[in-house]
Amino acid sequence: MKNPTLIIAAILWLASPLFAQDAEPEKRPPVELSAAEQAFVDQLTDATLVGRFSIQGRKNMTPQAERYAITSVKKTGGNNWIVQARITYGKYDLPVPVPVQVEWAGDTPVLQVTDLKIPLMGEGFTARVMFYKDRYAGSWYHGKVGGHMWGEIEHEKAAKEAAPETVDQ
Numbered sequence: 001m002k003n004p005t006l007i008i009a010a011i012l013w014l015a016s017p018l019f020a021q022d023a024e025p026e027k028r029p030p031v032e033l034s035a036a037e038q039a040f041v042d043q044l045t046d047a048t049l050v051g052r053f054s055i056q057g058r059k060n061m062t063p064q065a066e067r068y069a070i071t072s073v074k075k076t077g078g079n080n081w082i083v084q085a086r087i088t089y090g091k092y093d094l095p096v097p098v099p100v101q102v103e104w105a106g107d108t109p110v111l112q113v114t115d116l117k118i119p120l121m122g123e124g125f126t127a128r129v130m131f132y133k134d135r136y137a138g139s140w141y142h143g144k145v146g147g148h149m150w151g152e153i154e155h156e157k158a159a160k161e162a163a164p165e166t167v168d169q
Contacts, residue, residue, distance in 0.1 A: 031074075031075045033075060036107055036109070037075060037109075040073065040102070040131065041072075041073050044083070044153070045070070045071070045072050045073060046070075046072075046155060046156065047070050047153050047154065047155055048070070048154045048156070049066070049068040049070070049136055049153060049154075050066075050151050050152055051065075051066055051149060051150050051152060052065060052149070052151060053140070053148065053149040053150075054147040054148045055145060055146075055147040056146050056147045056148075069085065069086040070083060070084065070085055070086070071084045071086055071095060072084040075102075079101045079103060080099065080100075080101060081099075081101070081111075082097045082099055082100070083097070083098045083100050083111070084096070084097050084098075085098055098113070100112065100113050101113070105130065108130055108132050109130070109131050110128060110129070110130045110131075110138075111127070111131070111138075112127065112129075113125060113127050114126050124143075125140070125142050126140070126141040126142075126146075127139065127141070129149065131153065134152055134154075135151070135152055135153065136150065136151055136152075136153060137149070137150040137151075138150070
């Protein structure tokens with residue numbers, strides 16, 4: 001398990017049929033969002049989490065790079081949400097709906113999955129990740145292996161607007 005990002009991508013890709021929606025989804029009224037929940041949706045919609053992860057117990061290991069593309073976040077009721085992630089792995093480029101729970105530490109959303117069971121992959125995946133302003137940080141486990149993850153939340157539009165203009169001479 002040298003690269004949890006690849007493992008997570010493979011897991012989500014293999015599990016994507018489990019999360020596929022029916023051809024005719026059930027009609028439900030939209031879930032009302034609080035101001036904090038709407039800010040969370042805005043924070044993660046069309047965002048890329050760009051950072052690093054560590055593996056506990058590997059003292060000489062340099063933290064490895066990680067990237068997670070998120071296209072949308074939708075509250076489905078209570079503290080249940082669907083994070084629509086885009087997994088790019090080899091020749092695959094798939095949207096994968098990931099069921100998560102979101103709890104709140106004051107004004108700070110904490111995304112969590114617990115023992116997410118993945119067929120053919122064995123043990124579940126567990127994570128707790130908090131989001132504040134343009135940063136994220138948390139802990140992850142895959143079976144008996146775990147570590148930390150941290151980084152920045154990037155938005156393509158914001159990055160383009162912040163980029164310095166070049167002047168041809």
